[in-house]
Amino acid sequence: MxxxxxxxxxxxxxxxxxxxxxxxxxxxxxxxxxxxxxxxxxxxxxxxxxxxxxxxxxxxxxxxxxxxxxxxxxxxxxxxxxxxxxxxxxxxxxxxxxxxxxxxxxSDFICPLSGTVTSTYWDTRDGGSRYHRAVDISTSPSGGGQVVAAREGSVVIPPYDDGGYGNWLILQHPNGWETWYGHLRDFEVVEGEYVDRGEVIAIEGATGVGGAHLDFSVHAPGGGKYRSYYDVGETTVAGTGVPRSFF
Ligand SMILES: [Zn+2]
Structure with missing residues (x-):
């Protein structure tokens, strides 16, 4: 790793x-x-x-x-x-x-966590039958990093996802874009709150499936497209621009 x-x-x-x-x-x-x-x-x-x-x-x-x-x-x-x-x-x-x-x-979005990319978009799992539609960023095996909002928006906190995301959070941004944040230890915001870009929204954790990391994804209006950006092993710095990948 x-x-x-x-x-x-x-x-x-x-x-x-x-x-x-x-x-x-x-x-x-x-x-x-x-x-x-x-x-x-x-x-x-x-x-x-x-x-x-x-x-x-x-x-x-x-x-x-x-x-x-x-x-x-x-x-x-x-x-x-x-x-x-x-x-x-x-x-x-x-x-x-x-x-x-x-x-x-x-860039429209900033990186939400300073850490190391442990899995990138379209990585294959389960012998290639399943594609990762997010980027995993980890600060350490024990987690605890501060997760910040990739862009300004409204907080939605869905029900706990036992078999996947654990504690997770959606930010709904202007013009229909969303960013999703999975496996959180704690929330630093509440349902319905409007947050600024760069504001701390949660603490990285290991809830749901997998070790301590943040599962981060960007969702285009309508939900049909995803974008991704990072290479495995790359160091990320919270607040820096998230590169776009168009497809
Ligand atoms: Zn992931």
């Missing part, structure tokens, strides 16, 4: 809070800017990340790596640059730096 060591996660959280502390709302410019402070984004192509605007390359990220806008845009050689905190991927790892505007796409 390859859970992150505590030391590595501490470093990530330390980096994230240091960046938050260093950069305020005022650093994101004007109303016509393409993104705003803390907007969730993902890379739409393999993308170079630079320490400075246009120089000192740190790494090249894989396509569809999630991130959050922290600063920008800055102009360089006639192009817009953004300072972004990216979540982990198998190639580049969690990293914060400057990237070109055209390599970023806005």
């Amino acid at each position: 390859g859970f992150d060591s505590p030391s590595r996660r501490d470093v990530l959280q330390g980096t994230a809070s240091a960046v938050v502390g260093a950069v305020g709302l005022s650093s994101v410019a004007a109303a016509d800017a393409r993104f705003d402070y803390l907007d969730p984004v993902f890379t739409n192509a393999p993308l170079s990340v630079y320490e400075n605007v246009g120089s000192d390359r740190i790494t090249i990220l894989d396509e569809r790596t999630g991130g959050r806008i922290f600063q920008g845009p800055e102009q360089h050689d006639g192009r817009d640059w953004w300072y972004v905190q990216f979540s982990g991927d198998s190639g580049g790892g969690p990293v914060t730096g400057w990237v070109l505007d055209y390599g970023l796409t806005a």
Whole structure:
């Protein structure tokens, strides 16, 4: 499974809070800017990340790596640059730096839990007869991670699902989208409550079937389509954009 060591996660959280502390709302410019402070984004192509605007390359990220806008845009050689905190991927790892505007796409949803992806969308189980229509994220074998709302919406708490999701929760978002959260230990919200994107809604647990993890899925209006995004083993950072997969 390859859970992150505590030391590595501490470093990530330390980096994230240091960046938050260093950069305020005022650093994101004007109303016509393409993104705003803390907007969730993902890379739409393999993308170079630079320490400075246009120089000192740190790494090249894989396509569809999630991130959050922290600063920008800055102009360089006639192009817009953004300072972004990216979540982990198998190639580049969690990293914060400057990237070109055209390599970023806005994300509708943020990742709900910082952890490690233990199973991804369309993984096969039961010898291939059953497809996983969600992403599993785990913080540790004992769970306990804070689960945040992927987008603003209304809370629905369905009956306990003994043979599957255990304690689970649905957020109903504007325009008919839903996100589902399974295997929760505790709820931090109540039925009917309206929550903001990023608000803590529950605690990761091991209720229902399987070890401690969050089962997370995004449901399109009408319920007919699902989308997914992550590779197994990838590190996720709560609050960074969830990449889209269209099919
Ligand atoms: Zn799952």
